[in-house]
Amino acid sequence: MSFESFADFLAMGKHGLYVWTAYGISLAVLALNVALPILARRRYLQDEARRLRRESKQ
């Protein structure tokens, strides 16, 4: 461990704001990249299932 305490860890010397901004935004981008295709897949499968059901009725 290279920090004395948790407050010390949050402060990151004088660079806390920079380090946490960089990590925070990067985490948000990575999470968005995972969420978008998963949500798109769910929506597409729902739409396709509805379409198939409608066509099988005709």
Place this chain on the structure above:
Amino acid sequence: MNWTWFHKLGSPKWFYDISGRWLPWLSVAAALLLAVGTVWGLAFAPPDYQQGNSFRIIYIHVPAAILAQSCYIMLAVAGVVGLVWKMKLADVALQCAAPIGAWMTFVALLTGAVWGKPTWGAWWVWDARLTAMLILLFLYFGVIALGQSISNRDSAAKACAVLAIVGVVNIPIIKYSVDWWNTLHQPATFKVTEKPAMPAEMWVPLLIMVIGFYCFFAVVLLLRMRLEVLKRESRASWVKAEVERSL
């Protein structure tokens, strides 16, 4: 060498099945590597003797930048495969990788700016390395826009493949920009021929993060590609079976 796997990639169903089997393992690997690398880099690696703790941004900046460039090389390789062997999956890979590459370039530029402020005193300088990375971002935008603006799928695939192949000239420019020009940007962290200039407790977590970012890229790429394959093959009976199974 056995090339059977390459010929099998001609079958979208084969790709869909095999990628479905790989996905859970890759996801676990990506999550574990990124978690271990982040905690190690943020809390356990020693601070830099000049930059203090701001250097910890390296653990996302360098992996994102490496991935942004590797992803563009992948786009060009997919372009060649698509043009030469007319493989449909190559265009799927190209179209799906481009947005991820653009996001990675964005992360590299953004973390670079946030790291540059305390280190150089400026968010942005028109430095050779930074400018070349910005051009990479615009190349990704170009590929994405071109792929969406041409309605004929085959023409769009050809145009994107050509742009990806031509644009790859920017990759060696990014790589050697720190050697060719006087720049503020520091030289490469990892070299094939030499040991890293930093101690092991600093570069081992960085290496873990780089591998973790590659696994993450593979996961997101497969997620996107599997959806795109379903859309393009929507009339095939196996896709209908897959849709019904998801109900």
